[in-house]
Amino acid sequence: MRWLYLVAAILALLLILPAPLAVANPVTATLTAAATAGLVVSWIAGYRLGRNSVWLDAADALAIAAFALACPSPAVVFSVAFSGLWYRSLYGSVSRTAVTCAIYAAGLCAMLLLWPLVPNGFAAPSPGSIIGPMPVMFLVAIVGRMLGASLFVREESARRDAALATAGTALLNAHDREEIMGLAGAATAEICAATPGLRSIAVFPDENGVTVTHPAGPFAQRPASMPDHVVGRDADGRAIAVRDPHFLDELAGTACAWIVIPSPDRNADGYLLLGTPKRVPDEAVLAMTSVLNQVAFAVLKWQDHQSITQQARTDALTGLANRTAFTAALDRVAGPVAVLFIDLDDFKKVNDGRGHAAGDKLLREVAARLTAVAGPGSVAARLGGDEFALIVTGRSADEVDSLAEVLVGEISKPVRITGADAFVGASVGIADTTTAPDDSELLLRQADQAMYAAKMAGKNQVRRYDPRDRHFVTAA
Secondary structure, three states: OHHHHHHHHHHHHHOOOOOHHOOOOHHHHHHHHHHHHHHHHHHHHHHHHHOOOHHHHHHHHHHHHHHOOOOHHHHHHHHHHHHHHHHHOOOOOOOHHHHHHHHHHHHHHHHHHHHHHHHOOOOOHHHHHHHHHHHHHHHHHHHHHHHHHHHHHHHHHHHHHHHHHHHHHHOOOOHHHHHHHHHHHHHHHHHHHHHHEEEEEEEEEEOOEEEEEEEEEEOOOOEEOOHHHEEOOOOOEEEEEEEOOHHHHHHOOOOEEEEEEEOOOOOOOEEEEEEEEOOOOHHHHHHHHHHHHHHHHHHHHHHHHHHHHHHEEEEOOOOOHHHHHHHHHHOOOOEEEEEEEEEEOOOHHHHHHHHHHHHHHHHHHHHHHHHHHHOOOOOOEEEOOOOEEEEEEEEOHHHHHHHHHHHHHOOOOOEEOEEEEEEEEEEEEEEEOOOOOOOOHHHHHHHHHHHHHHHOOOOOEEEEEOOOOOOOOOOO
């Protein structure tokens, strides 16, 4: 919006140029060129700075006086003055706009005093023709400021709404917590950019105090952490108010009014700090609260998805991977791999003789022993019933054989169930990628076949896959 006012002011200046140039002599031509260049440079400088300054206003006033001195009818320069004031009124407060008007008026009055010193050959203007329109000039500038403020409030609101809409759509499709936090940071940065002077910091308590993330808006310093005493808490430990604003003011580089917006998730300790040199606008608070609500919903949705995914890939009884997850892991693994197919010996006797509850407890204990023996880097799964499997990587054939023997020994140890020991054995079949280098399904079938060979050989032992064994059984 401000760029449009800037362009309009420059165009108004260019449209007035023919008047002084048509009757220009060397002196007035120089004044016209210098005044035009000075105004354009000053206006552009103000646009780039995003604010007014007394020095820029003084430069405008000097250029306007020079322009008037070069005009056959100095009153025409009010068109330039009005355009400049209309543009300058977009920055700062009403009182600041009044200061700009006063400086412009001083420049026009200075023109009256300098007129006799400039050899322009024009009749001297009457003071009334210059001073008379000045009240209207003040009125136009003040109205322009109020109108501009209204337009910018609407523009800022539209930008905040757009940021919320963009964030809401993106957060609904976020796939992990890191992505959610990144989108939240982008949304808060856009809201700060749309709200002049607004600063925000996301804060998460930890053992060292609090961690600061995603600072947005103008900050002199951007620390990674801050002391916990800066923000006060209620009886439940929730952040409720800024206790030490001086620390935050040092970060911002100026004194600010600070507020705390806690996370809408009662289980989350994080919160958002907002600050502006004056009172934090209600519209900004509402927008930031909406972002936090969207983030809380996105995190909850992601957690639910994670939980559902985990349930879909986990055996409910033992907590091990299920057949689906095991097959997927086997498809993904690269390099030399060994698969151990484990079937419990005499499990049916325990399950039928002691009851299904006893059988379930035994299966859970077997799963725990399997996980302990397998160690990190392996994938243990319950394929169904009393069948288990293990993916082992990065070990030699001898190491895999030793692991399988240890596993048989561990599973064969008694399990205490309702005051009495229960005993099962384990038949373990081993196959590795030397016989099925590129076919995970074949690898599992070969391990299954080796397991049946172990059972046929007397149970409670380990057998490696041998294509000469005729006890081929397709894995279910």
